[in-house]
Amino acid sequence: DxxxxxxxxxxxxxxxxxxxxxxxxxxxxxxxxxxxxxxxxxxxxxxxxxxxxxxxxxxxxxxxxxxxxxxxxxxxxxxxxxxxxxxxxxxxxxxxxxxxxxxxxxxxxxxxxxxxxxxxxxxxxxxxxxxxxxxxxxxxxxxxxxxxxxxxxxxxxxxxYTDPRFPMAVEEKYYEIGEPNEESPVLMTSNWALTYFVVSSAIESTKIPTFLLVQDAEGLGILTGWAAGKISGSTIAKLVKNCGIEERVKHRQLVLPGRIARISGATMEALDWKWEVTVGVREATAIGAFLPKYAKELKGKIAAGKAVPE
Structure with a gap:
């Protein structure tokens, strides 16, 4: 053939x-x-x-x-x-x-x-x-x-040979970095290919298994996607509810990029206050210092039974 x-x-x-x-x-x-x-x-x-x-x-x-x-x-x-x-x-x-x-x-x-x-x-x-x-x-x-x-x-x-009219983008879904389990952190970013690869590489370098939610922003970065209305509390909530991440983790803790800190409240509201949102770092270079500390705090919350908002 x-x-x-x-x-x-x-x-x-x-x-x-x-x-x-x-x-x-x-x-x-x-x-x-x-x-x-x-x-x-x-x-x-x-x-x-x-x-x-x-x-x-x-x-x-x-x-x-x-x-x-x-x-x-x-x-x-x-x-x-x-x-x-x-x-x-x-x-x-x-x-x-x-x-x-x-x-x-x-x-x-x-x-x-x-x-x-x-x-x-x-x-x-x-x-x-x-x-x-x-x-x-x-x-x-x-x-x-x-x-x-x-x-x-x-x-x-x-x-x-890519279409210059469209930015390079990855598929909207959650990605497993390492071998995450039900207690692993859940982070979120946009689907611009450069953003995804930089963020995923930074997470991988920490050796901490993580779920990375990728929001379809039509190939735009985090801040540009928010400014263009492609990323909002409601779109993030829709992603969380539809991608299947709720079946993969027993906690309800989500980390948003620091550049869209202003929509953290709107995201929790769109998620019916069933998820707690933490504002993460503004730059991927800071993930190495942030993620180990956050993962340790998350395990403490899970052990204390405080990882799911009441």
Whole structure:
């Protein structure tokens, strides 16, 4: 079920292999200046995606024009780059010609072959692949899919290709940091990714198992989310009631970030006074000093039977 690219310099072998698995719509590669005339009738017999290769960007133009005139439009371009410098140059020229000049003969996705640009050097192959992730390649063909090499590429791709209209955010729910139990502290923050990772890292460094409630603020930070009306006593109360945290802890103690101390009373009211709210620190850097002391006080309240407001 995985995508298939059939590669052969022998046109007869290429199309013979295509015929075996044509139903799976494999991409056949390469169609070049040398084989295009014989390839066009065979492509039209059983249409599948076509990888077009030339020795330069200019060479691609005549090939795509001829294929387009023959009614073949499902194309992927390979400008034949042999070095990293050529790769940057060629991919940039194709992208600029298409978007800025509306040059239709180059208006197709591109593909790249780091596996052919370097041999027996997986690290360098991944470095070249990372260049193509940045520089517009739609398909990158690798010699292996070792998880140790693929993970950095996938993380890089996710970091680059995000919608700039929306801040990076995490899911609204409670997160377990360490292995919290029914007596563990419950802290709250917003779902802006940067806030979440900074706060969760600060909690993790204390070695104190904790539940971290993450409020959906549409990717805004704590103070900005409050100012925009995304975080309020009622929204925090709704999160507490709906996320399932009440089934995980036997106390009713919640810590709010210090920057929204002013809504602590509204939060307790929205929770029908069944939770006690403590105002925590204003900066994540202070969690290391605050949390151990708070966790000790919480255990004392639980032992004394004072962890649930009457």
């Amino acid at each position: 995985l995508p298939l690219v059939i590669i052969s310099e022998d046109a007869e072998a290429l199309f013979a292999a295509r015929d075996i698995c044509a139903d799976g719509q494999p991409l056949i590669y390469p169609i070049t200046q040398q084989n295009i005339d014989t390839a066009i009738p065979k492509i039209k017999e059983k249409p599948t995606p076509v990888g077009v290769r030339a020795e330069s960007v200019e060479g691609l133009v005549s090939l795509t024009t001829k294929l387009k005139a023959s009614g073949i439009d499902d194309l992927v371009l390979d400008p034949g780059s042999k070095t990293m410098l050529e790769a940057i140059r060629d991919q940039t020229l194709i992208r600029r010609a298409t978007l800025k000049q509306t040059f239709r003969p180059l208006g197709y996705p591109t593909m790249a072959f780091p596996c052919f640009m370097v041999r027996d050097n997986p690290l360098k192959e991944m470095l070249i692949a990372s260049l193509y992730v940045n520089k517009y390649a739609g398909i990158i063909v690798l010699s292996n899919l070792d998880p140790n090499h693929m993970l950095p590429l996938l993380v890089q791709r996710l970091n680059i």
